[in-house]
Amino acid sequence: MKKMTIAIIGVGLIGGSIALSMRRDPAIRVVGYDIRQDSLDKALTLGVIHAGTTDLQTAVREANVIFLAAPVEQIFATLRKLSDLDLQPEVIVTDVGSTKSAIVSQAVKVVPPHVTFIGGHPMAGSHKSGVEAASDRLLENAYYVLTPASDAPEHHVQRLVELLSLTRAKVVQMDPDTHDQVVGAVSHFPHVLASALVNLVAGYDDENAWHARLAAGGFRDITRIASSNPRMWRDVLLQNRDHILKIAKDWASALEDVMDLVEAGDADRIEHFFQTARDFRDGLPERKPGALPPLFxxxxxxxxxxxxxxxxxxxxxxxxxxxxxxxxxxxxxxxxxxxxxxxxxxxxxxxxxxxxxxxxxxxxxxx
CATH class of the missing domain: 3.30.70.260 (ACT domain)
Incomplete structure (x- = not known):
């Protein structure tokens, strides 16, 4: 690969992990941007980036590819800022947000004509956060979804695919709306369910403290994602509102169907309900990176x-x-x-x- 500069906007867990992957190629120079100097200092000390700055223009001026590795709402703000900055000709801008339709639509409206925007979502994570948790193996074997804007030149998409091979992720393409529906079902809505169940048990616990005492074991495991960042998940749900509402209606209908079986005392169909779920769940890839961070x-x-x-x-x-x-x-x-x-x-x-x-x-x- 010829010499190139990569800008990482937001040097945290995901941004730092992408940066470490890019550094596998000695021809690539990685510049990090963050609003916090201490995060940049950590990234430099850990060898995550070659250079760091708190000035966005400095970070992107020489970049051939720009990764927007910030929370969803900050991605929108950064896209608007990029339109006023001096960028390289034919620069590729991509992001790591877990929603895609709204981000791609915004990018199409605000990025300059010489900029190619390609939505991205690396579907891997960790229970830890921050650049100190970054790893060049975080995305290995994980799905990395690309959602190019409709007018994105194919050769630019292939350039990004080639670059992402350094992460050792499985790069796939789909349209933004399909992405949001699928990820809404396997990632976004489970966070709603986990938090709703925890809040329900917390309410019961106000009346009987045995709920918290006995809620270890499996309860902690199935609700672990309720410990996620509240502000981040607020933004994700609002950005993927239509799909979340549709999935919630489907879920409510499915739950009502099961409760009808319980009320009717239909033992065979209740067992079939659990058996069907078990068969599908047992057929899922084991210990593979996915939309939710795996447990080890x-x-x-x-x-x-x-x-x-x-x-x-x-x-x-x-x-x-x-x-x-x-x-x-x-x-x-x-x-x-x-x-x-x-x-x-x-x-x-x-x-x-x-x-x-x-x-x-x-x-x-x-x-």
């Missing part, structure tokens, strides 16, 4: 005496196996084990599992 968790049976957790972490640390979280489980319901360990990646989890089994620990995965 192991559950370990450990003797209930002092020093055992310290021994486990020492064993993992001696083999340089990174972990991101530890949790002692106080309930047993459907999970064997008292300790949950969260790893940074699939590879780290598998190494940890092999090591702990070698030392005769009973290790389980949640599937």
């Amino acid at each position: 968790d192991l559950y370990i049976d450990i003797p209930d005496h002092p020093g055992e957790i310290g021994r486990i972490t020492t064993l993992l640390g001696a083999k340089q196996i990174n972990i991101t979280n530890l949790q002692i489980r106080e309930t047993r319901e459907d999970i064997y084990g008292a300790l949950r360990i969260t790893f940074q990646s699939q590879d780290e989890m598998e190494k940890g599992e092999e090591l702990l089994r070698y030392f005769d620990y009973n290790v389980y995965r949640r599937v």
Whole structure:
């Protein structure tokens, strides 16, 4: 690939991970932009970018490709600013927002004629945030959806596809509205459901505190995405409003159908309902990056005496196996084990599992 400059607007988890992927090619120079100098300082120290600036014009002046790696509302604001800036001829501008129709429509209206806008959505994430959590492997094997504007030249789309090969993601193309419908169903609406369920249980807990005490285990797992950034998800839902409302109506109808079966005491059809869901869910790709960040968790049976957790972490640390979280489980319901360990990646989890089994620990995965 010939020498080129990449501008990353917003050096956080996604922007930083894209930057690290771009740096695999020595012919690419990566310039980072952020409103916070401390984020740029971290990115420079960690080797994520070659140069950083808090001045947008400086960041984009020499850029051949610009990644808008900011929250959805900031993407709109940055698109408007770009129209007044000095940009390279035939520059490609792309974004990483999780909604596409509104962003692509806005870009078509405001970007100058010599700018090609190609919507983008890397469908991978992490339970951590910030540039310090960035990884050149974050997008590996994940789907990276491109939604080009209707007038985007095909050779520019192919230029971006070639560039994104550095992320090792699976690049696919679809129109913006199709993207928003699909992602609304598999990512946006699940966040609504998780938060609604948590708020429901929180209301019950006001009257009976046993709800919070017993809401560990599976409840925490299925509602983990309720811990996401509230402002970000406010903006996502508002930008994908039409699809979310349609999905919500379909969900309400489906739930009503199930409750009708319960009211009628129809055991066979209730079982069929669960069986159908189980069959589809079990057929989904396992441990693959998707619209929701995957979990890399192991559950370990450990003797209930002092020093055992310290021994486990020492064993993992001696083999340089990174972990991101530890949790002692106080309930047993459907999970064997008292300790949950969260790893940074699939590879780290598998190494940890092999090591702990070698030392005769009973290790389980949640599937």
